Amino acid sequence: MTDAPSLLRTLAIETSCDETAVAVLDGEGRVEANELASQIMTHAPYGGVVPELASREHLKALPLLVRRASAAARSDVDLVAVTAGPGLVGALLVGVRFACAYAWAGRLPLVAVDHLHGHLVSPFLDLGGAPARPMPDRVLALVASGGHSSWYLLLDGEAQRLGRTRDDAAGESFDKVAQALGLPYPGGPVVDRLARRGDASAVSLPRPRIQGAPFDFSFSGLKSAAIRFIRDHDLGRTGADEPPREVCDLLASFELAVVDQLLAPAVALVDEYRPRIITASGGVAANTLLRSRLQTLGDGLGVEVLLPPVGLTTDNAAMIGRSGQLAHAGGSTADPRRLDARARRAWQPPGMRELSPVDGVR
């Protein structure tokens, strides 16, 4: 086990992209408050996230969410955790500056959290009032969202990337195909809903593999093939309410191909690294087919599968709080008088280590 039984009560802030989120966790990782202000409606007309709009919305929402979360929490906090990167730098900066001031003024320790590490710990959290589940010493973790699609090995709490997309992220490919069909942004939820009505064997789509990199995958060719199909069959002006059967068939086929791509390395990864648990996190981990296929895969391989509550698959602050608690317990602190936002993961906080390719872990 990698975490102490009781850690500091934590206020957590997440503003890395288009969700403003604030959470309070008790010392055992119970989520006492989990506030979220989504910007989906703000960005929907543009078909993607507009960075300046995201920053403006974060500044509007953050004080209100902190007030709400503090009111819902059972007592004062002892630690402040904030997402410091990776993300949209202007958006990150709103949360970082707020958190730094909060920690400085309250003389509280501050910890800078890597957004991806937050996703990695999210499956171990509960939204029903239970304490966080301790992380075993060997976890195989899929992170799939609008910005990331990678497999990691969590070894004694440290993350090593084992495989990754070489081009688009899985969620990004859902967004692009939905956009090509005239469906609303973000694409993931609408693809999930409409794919349930379609025949996944109706449209043949490619599932390319990367030669010499068995744990990596690609979505670009798959996405392009789907968009070609949309163009060739004149499906570009469909509506989300009553789409033609052809659209549902395409989306079911596309969703299956994306899930196939994401899970293609799973059996080999389990064989190679023998994890105690397989997890999935990030926005795409809310996808119905991915969740069921991963569960089936784990059952077949005799490995426990742990999925986050759907409410913790999108960006949220509870995961940032838990990651911050674990990092702080491991000795990580940040100086509120110096902490900056980082657009990319230009620094390696404790708990994140990238090795590519990974030396054989047996």
Place this chain on the structure above:
Amino acid sequence: MSVTLAIVVCGPQIEVALRTSSHGVASLVRLAGISPRSTLVLAAADLLVEDAGLEPAAIERVVVSRGPGSFTGIRAGIATAQGLAAATGAEIIAFDSLLAQAARCRPTGEVWSAQPGRRGEVYARLFAINPGGAPEPLSEIDVLPVSELGERGPWVAPDSLDLGEVERIATARSAAEALLALDDAGVEPQTIEPLYVEGPPIHTARKP
């Protein structure tokens, strides 16, 4: 003893001033030419608080400049004030940055106030500087290219903002001290919302 912190981050330099009721003169830290500047706002505040022998929790009021100016700087200043207020219960007071620039001047009649804009432009507004009162705006906020500023004047602007060949007026105080002076004078505070003047540039980003 009341303690007030003033924060200016939306110009080409950051200024942080601290004033306690037991000292009439504010302490001031000004940083220019440092990037990224907003990371040092709290370092400056920490220096001032420590120098005054205080704890941050003693700050009862935060006076912040809400723009116009650098979009990112505006947010850095307001988010800092918000975080401080959330932790301590301090009251936030906001004034716009063009008013704060005008309040740097001694009573001299009319003056154009400028803050940095985008694409080599400035945000500009004409004020009447009256004895014994707050600067009074005489125009709407304009967005002007620097090349056209010579047609107007005199100007007051952050010292490190290049306005080209224009008449600049001598100033009596920093922008942070001007915020404190506006607060002292009982000038009606403005809304604690950013004053961007311009809409956001619209381009979508790949999710990080």
